[in-house]
Amino acid sequence: MTRINVTVDGVGYEDEVEPRTLLVHYLRESLGKTGTVIGCDTSNCGACTVHLDGRSVKSCNVLAVQADGHEVTTIEGLAQDGELHPMQKAFHNCHALQCGYCTPGMIMQAIDVLNENPDPSEEQIRVGLEGNLCRCTGYHNIVKAVQEAAGSGATAGAREGAQS
Ligand code: FES
């Protein structure tokens, strides 16, 4: 077992983990952060996307020990003071989901896309989201939501923004 210190959604945790434990399993099973979901076993669906020090990563592709000393933000850490993050609001407004399984990862990735480029073209949004699969929507409303969020000036959550 290896001891890690990690901050998740603004709260510090000190835990013993197996060196092979994936970050997604640590988040879900040790911390109960089940908003971060697993949609494949091949690292290609993006459903497990979280932010590690403000940049999106597929948490099934990162070991928990690699998060030692770092800050993780999950979909559960985006709302501030009971207010949804602008990207969450945009997904709601644009009906950018059906079953919702891809949505946590899609929102985390979409925020990363706007952090990189606050005014992306439709093509740039589609390229930015290409690592996230949606089996329901056909992507149109997801792209619209990211465009709406871009128009509202949405970037990272206040917590991440405060640290950058
Ligand atoms: S569960 Fe991580 S990419 Fe699919």
Ligand code: FES
């Ligand atoms: S809304 Fe069902 S997978 Fe995207």
